[in-house]
Amino acid sequence: xxxxxxxxxTTLTEEAYQKLRWDIVSGTLEAGSPLRLENLKxxxxxxxxxxxxxxxxxxxxxxxxxxxxxxFTVAPLSLTEMWDAVDTRIHIEAEALRRAIEFGDDDWETExxxxxxxxxxxxxxxxxxxAPPMEEMKALEDRHHRFHRALISACRSNWLLDFSDKLYVxxxxxxxxxxxxxxARPSRDLTLEHQEIMDATIARDAEKAIALLSRHYRRxxxxxxxxxxxDAKPMAAGASA
Amino acid sequence: xxxxxxxxxTTLTEEAYQKLRWDIVSGTLEAGSPLRLENLKxxxxxxxxxxxxxxxxxxxxxxxxxxxxxxFTVAPLSLTEMWDAVDTRIHIEAEALRRAIEFGDDDWETExxxxxxxxxxxxxxxxxxxAPPMEEMKALEDRHHRFHRALISACRSNWLLDFSDKLYVxxxxxxxxxxxxxxARPSRDLTLEHQEIMDATIARDAEKAIALLSRHYRRxxxxxxxxxxxDAKPMAAGASA
DNA sequence: TAAATAGATATTTTCGAAAATCTGGATTTT
DNA sequence: AAAATCCAGATTTTCGAAAATATCTATTTA
Numbered sequence: 001x002x003x004x005x006x007x008x009x010t011t012l013t014e015e016a017y018q019k020l021r022w023d024i025v026s027g028t029l030e031a032g033s034p035l036r037l038e039n040l041k042x043x044x045x046x047x048x049x050x051x052x053x054x055x056x057x058x059x060x061x062x063x064x065x066x067x068x069x070x071x072f073t074v075a076p077l078s079l080t081e082m083w084d085a086v087d088t089r090i091h092i093e094a095e096a097l098r099r100a101i102e103f104g105d106d107d108w109e110t111e112x113x114x115x116x117x118x119x120x121x122x123x124x125x126x127x128x129x130x131a132p133p134m135e136e137m138k139a140l141e142d143r144h145h146r147f148h149r150a151l152i153s154a155c156r157s158n159w160l161l162d163f164s165d166k167l168y169v170x171x172x173x174x175x176x177x178x179x180x181x182x183x184a185r186p187s188r189d190l191t192l193e194h195q196e197i198m199d200a201t202i203a204r205d206a207e208k209a210i211a212l213l214s215r216h217y218r219r220x221x222x223x224x225x226x227x228x229x230x231d232a233k234p235m236a237a238g239a240s241a
Numbered sequence: 242x243x244x245x246x247x248x249x250x251t252t253l254t255e256e257a258y259q260k261l262r263w264d265i266v267s268g269t270l271e272a273g274s275p276l277r278l279e280n281l282k283x284x285x286x287x288x289x290x291x292x293x294x295x296x297x298x299x300x301x302x303x304x305x306x307x308x309x310x311x312x313f314t315v316a317p318l319s320l321t322e323m324w325d326a327v328d329t330r331i332h333i334e335a336e337a338l339r340r341a342i343e344f345g346d347d348d349w350e351t352e353x354x355x356x357x358x359x360x361x362x363x364x365x366x367x368x369x370x371x372a373p374p375m376e377e378m379k380a381l382e383d384r385h386h387r388f389h390r391a392l393i394s395a396c397r398s399n400w401l402l403d404f405s406d407k408l409y410v411x412x413x414x415x416x417x418x419x420x421x422x423x424x425a426r427p428s429r430d431l432t433l434e435h436q437e438i439m440d441a442t443i444a445r446d447a448e449k450a451i452a453l454l455s456r457h458y459r460r461x462x463x464x465x466x467x468x469x470x471x472d473a474k475p476m477a478a479g480a481s482a
Numbered sequence: 483t484a485a486a487t488a489g490a491t492a493t494t495t496t497c498g499a500a501a502a503t504c505t506g507g508a509t510t511t512t
Numbered sequence: 513a514a515a516a517t518c519c520a521g522a523t524t525t526t527c528g529a530a531a532a533t534a535t536c537t538a539t540t541t542a
Contacts, residue, residue, distance in 0.1 A: 011309060012526070037494065047527045049290065052495085053297055060301035062403075068252060069533055071494060081399070088400040095332055158322070159329040163404055170400075253496070278524070288497045293525085310503055312524060 016046050016054035024063050024074055025169075026134070027177045035064065035072040061169055079228055082174045086221040089167040093217075094210045096152035096160040101206045104154035109202055115150040116198045119143040120191045141172065147194060151201055151213070174224050188219065257287050257295035265304050265315055266410075267375070268418040276305060276313040302410055320469055323415045327462040330408040334458075335451045337393035337401040342447045345395035350443055356391040357439045360384040361432045382413065388435060392442055392454070415465050429460065 020040075023029045040051050055072045058064040066072045100108065122143050126132045132140075145168055152164060193216050200209035261281075264270045281292050296313045299305045307313045341349065363381050367373045373381075386409055393405060434457050441450035 011524095014309075036492095038492090048495090049293075049526055052290075053293065053525095056294055056297050057301065060298065068255075069494060070535095084398050084400050088398055088404075091336055091401075157325050157329060159325050159408065160332075163329075167400065252494095277522095279522090289525090290496055294495095310524060311505095 012046055012050035013053040013057075016040075016044060016050045017057055019044055020051075020054050020058060021063065022138070024058070025173050025176050029074050031074050031077045033074050035074065037071070061166060063169070063173065077174065079225060082171070082224060082228075083221060085167050085170045085174075086217055089164070089171060090214045090217050092160055092163050092167065093148075093152055094214060096155040096157065096164060097201065097210055097213060098206050099155040099157065099160075100152045101201060101204050101209060103156050108150075108154040111153065112147075112150045112198060112201060115143070115147040116194060119147045119194065123191055137176075141176070145172075151197065171220075175220065178224060178227055188223070193219075253287055253291035254294045254298075257281075257285060257291045258298055260285055261292075261295050261299060262304065263379070265299070266414050266417050270315050272315050272318045274315050276315060278312070302407060304410070304414065318415065320466060323412070323465060323469075324462060326408050326411045326415075327458055330405070330412065331455045331458050333401055333404050333408065334389075334393055335455060337396040337398065337405060338442065338451055338454060339447050340396040340398065340401075341393045342442060342445050342450060344397050349391075349395040352394065353388075353391045353439060353442060356384070356388040357435060360388045360435065364432055378417075382417070386413075392438065412461075416461065419465060419468055429464070434460075 020029075029035070035055065037048055037051060040046070041048065044051070055064055055066065059066045059072070063075055064072050065075050119140075122136075122140050126136055126140055129136070148168065149161070149164070152161065155161065193212070197209060197212045197216060200212055261270075261276075270276070276296065278289055278292060281287070282289065285292070296305055296307065300307045300313070304316055305313045306316050360381075363377075363384050367377055367381055370377070389409065390402070390405070393402065396402065434453070438450060438453045438457060441453055
């Protein structure tokens with residue numbers, strides 16, 4: 001299409017980062033497994049420098065561990081860590097949501113509503129598929145993130161938003177392997193949960209919105225706990241939040 | 242002493258990281274100024290790779306900014322950002338302190354007391370010097386950090402501790418240039434503030450400890466605000482927390 | 483046999499040249 | 513004159529070989 005010779009869209013470091021991140025979050029690279037530079041060079045067709053920079057970035061996001069002269073490994077999964085992430089996320093986002101509800105303007109409301117619709121449409125679509133392709137699941141994740149971020153985007157604190165993003169990534173890792181597994185239990189209507197959170201938010205009912213959001217996260221944690229078999233395969237199947 | 246030829250203590254990346262971090266926090270590298278690889282290579286006598294990795298790490302700590310193919314700059318300072326960091330820190334550490342007070346055991350109490358003494362001794366020593374050498378100020382910073390971290394170390398949340406560390410670094414940047422400037426106003430007895438926080442903490446009076454800690458941070462913010470001359474030199478002088 | 487040592491191999495870390503990309507100024511075009 | 517185009521120089525990014533370090537295995541020593 002575009003005439004240029006090899007118009008690289010981004011840096012190779014960015015490419016390495018995206019691919020590694022995906023392979024870790026999706027579970028393709030198993031928790032705990034070592035990340036040998038030579039392997040990665042092979043696997044992604046990239047040089048040492050971009051790989052190394054990507055690995056360092058992932059280290060700062062806690063997706064990979066790194067020991068001084070012994071290289072990198074995929075960060076392990078554990079229920080304890082999962083609950084820490086969930087609880088901390090509730091603490092951070094409760095405050096962020098409170099402030100967003102206080103400060104949010106019309107554009108913010110619009111973005112929240114728009115993000116909710118984008119998410120619910122995609123969710124409905126995926127529900128009807130039997131084995132949604134990876135691309136679709138990735139897209140669902142994006143919209144899910146966009147919705148939760150939109151809720152708190154008007155909080156006026158870069159630090160709270162930053163921390164929230166970090167925790168989103170972390171929890172994504174626990175949710176993802178479970179997505180698209182055995183049909184999410186009918187006992188939970190995620191779209192409804194999202195809608196209720198949105199409604200309370202738009203209605204500027206901070207306490208209610210916070211309570212609903214917290215419950216939403218806690219329920220997801222519980223679902224994941226239930227599905228998590230420490231000693232079997234890393235994780236089994238069926239949740240989202 | 243040790244016989245080995247050139248027994249490198251750490252990786253060069255670590256060295257680059259420490260030196261750059263110090264030069265940024267201490268203000269030697271001015272906020273906003275560009276960080277050209279060639280310069281840094283010269284200045285620190287290191288190659289591209291370790292410098293780049295260190296810069297990426299500092300980027301994740303928000304001490305440097307980076308734009309895709311345009312390199313790195315020292316992150317700017319602003320009162321707005323400073324207050325965001327202070328407020329967020331209060332929110333994070335209030336929760337962490339509450340939990341530490343709930344969960345902390347004897348070893349934790351011991352560490353808190355020990356850290357307090359280490360800090361107050363060093364502070365007293367520095368107060369009596371006219372122009373404390375950089376090394377001493379660095380040591381004071383370390384002990385200060387150790388004290389505040391000890392307070393919350395028993396909170397049982399790696400994420401809260403992680404975020405607290407991040408915010409410590411950020412606020413350090415605002416405090417440091419001001420340290421050792423015009424003698425800290427006698428209107429503030431920092432050692433006393435620290436002691437009161439410690440006492441309430443050890444007494445397991447969570448509400449009081451949190452109130453004192455929050456006030457401690459807020460006061461520091463106010464001191465820094467007062468000393469901050471947006472259009473003059475980056476910052477002027479006289480605070481700590 | 484267990485511990486210690488040494489050599490061989492595997493792996494990470496670092497280097498500086500080369501490739502890719504950006505920037506600013508001069509030149510051309512509208 | 514203003515906008516667009518095209519250089520030359522500056523700077524970042526990437527590469528793969530070389531150096532440094534860790535790990536494993538075989539051998540020796542106690």
